[in-house]
Amino acid sequence: xAGVMQNPRHLVRRRGQEARLRCxxxxxHSHVYWYRQLPxxxxxxxxxxxxxxIIDESGMPKERFSAEFPKExxxxxxxxxxxxxxxxxxFCASSGQKHTEAFFGQGTRLTVV
Amino acid sequence: GQQVMQIPQYQHVQEGExxxxxxxxxxxxxxxxxxxxxxxxxxxFLIQLVKSGEVKKQKxxxxxxxxxxKNSSLHITATQTTDVGTYFCAGSRSNDYKLSFGAGTTVxxxx
Numbered sequence: 170x171a172g173v174m175q176n177p178r179h180l181v182r183r184r185g186q187e188a189r190l191r192c193x194x195x196x197x198h199s200h201v202y203w204y205r206q207l208p209x210x211x212x213x214x215x216x217x218x219x220x221x222x223i224i225d226e227s228g229m230p231k232e233r234f235s236a237e238f239p240k241e242x243x244x245x246x247x248x249x250x251x252x253x254x255x256x257x258x259x260f261c262a263s264s265g266q267k268h269t270e271a272f273f274g275q276g277t278r279l280t281v282v
Numbered sequence: 283g284q285q286v287m288q289i290p291q292y293q294h295v296q297e298g299e300x301x302x303x304x305x306x307x308x309x310x311x312x313x314x315x316x317x318x319x320x321x322x323x324x325x326x327f328l329i330q331l332v333k334s335g336e337v338k339k340q341k342x343x344x345x346x347x348x349x350x351x352k353n354s355s356l357h358i359t360a361t362q363t364t365d366v367g368t369y370f371c372a373g374s375r376s377n378d379y380k381l382s383f384g385a386g387t388t389v390x391x392x393x
Contacts, residue, residue, distance in 0.1 A: 202381065211288075211370060211385035212325065225380050260324060262381075270315060270327040271372075271381060 173263050174243075175274035182251045182281050190246040190277045194263030201244045202262045202271060203229075203236060212260065218244060251281045286373050288384035295361045296392050303387040305354040305371035312376035314347055314354045319386070320367045328369075363391050 174193040182188050194201050199220050204212040214228040218238040229236065233251075238244040248255055258278050262271035285308040295301050305314065313332045317325040329338055331347035331354060338345045344357040354371055368386040 200379075204383070209388075212372075212383040214380055214382060217379050225378075227380070262325075270330055272327065273317075273324045275324050 173261060173272050173274035175259075175261050175277050177277060178275060179278045180280070182279065184252055184281055185250050188248040188251050188255070188279055188281075190248075190259050190261075190279070191243045192246070192261030192263075192274055193243040194261075195265075195272055198263035198265050198272075200264045200266070201238050202264075203244075203246050204260045204262065206258045206260060206276075215246070215259075248279075251279075253281050255279060256281045286371060286382045286384040288371055288387055290387060291385060293387055293389045294392065295365075295389060297361055297363065299361055300357065300359045301361060301389070302355055302357045303369055303389075305356075305373075305384050307352045307373050309375060310351050311373035312351075314351075314371055314373045315381070316345060316354075316356055317370045317372060317383075318367050319370065323367075325370060358389075361389075361391055363393060365389055366391050 201218045203215040216229045216236045217225040233249045235247045258276045260276045262273045264271045287306050315330045316328040319325045335349045336347045342359045346355045368388045370383050370386045372381045372383045374381050
């Protein structure tokens with residue numbers, strides 16, 4: 170049973186480009202969380218999704234950021250028109266049920282130049 | 283909104299010594315989880331506490347959930363170099379899906 174898979178591991182984008190981060194949850198998991206982590210800081214909640222539904226996006230910026238978890242395929246975190254301040258590590262986590270342990274992927278390190 | 287705070291932010295420990303990191307929530311939690319993140323790595327689940335006053339042990343690590351379910355602690359005895367990393371607590375409320383993380387305690391060990 171593969172763990173949570175995130176790709177790419179590293180992503181470099183120029184200001185104004187789009188970044189697409191992918192997350193395949195553990196097999197059988199339908200709950201997906203996205204977190205952002207700045208250097209030397211904690212994990213900031215962005216969005217929680219359950220298959221095809223956004224349940225809580227209270228941590229996600231209203232503009233430029235969107236997330237989806239389609240019926241088939243990985244969850245996608247999309248950042249449009251990236252700016253330098255978007256540079257961070259983005260972690261995806263999945264769980265089988267609400268309030269159970271979350272398994273994290275290895276993260277995508279986004280660098281905006 | 284719900285806030286989870288951890289202290290201290292940094293903990294420098296002499297190898298062999300004990301230390302404790304604390305986690306406090308502004309609201310009552312349904313459960314609290316602890317994670318460890320090694321430098322350059324990703325958070326790895328350590329344990330979950332659900333009951334008021336619950337205490338769980340993993341070898342040299344002791345986790346405690348407060349009676350009011352608003353605070354928790356992690357105590358490490360006889361610190362080793364393998365304990366280096368950042369320890370996060372994370373909590374959620376019963377009517378909330380969101381798992382809110384504290385800022386973490388980053389532990390360094392002097393040999």
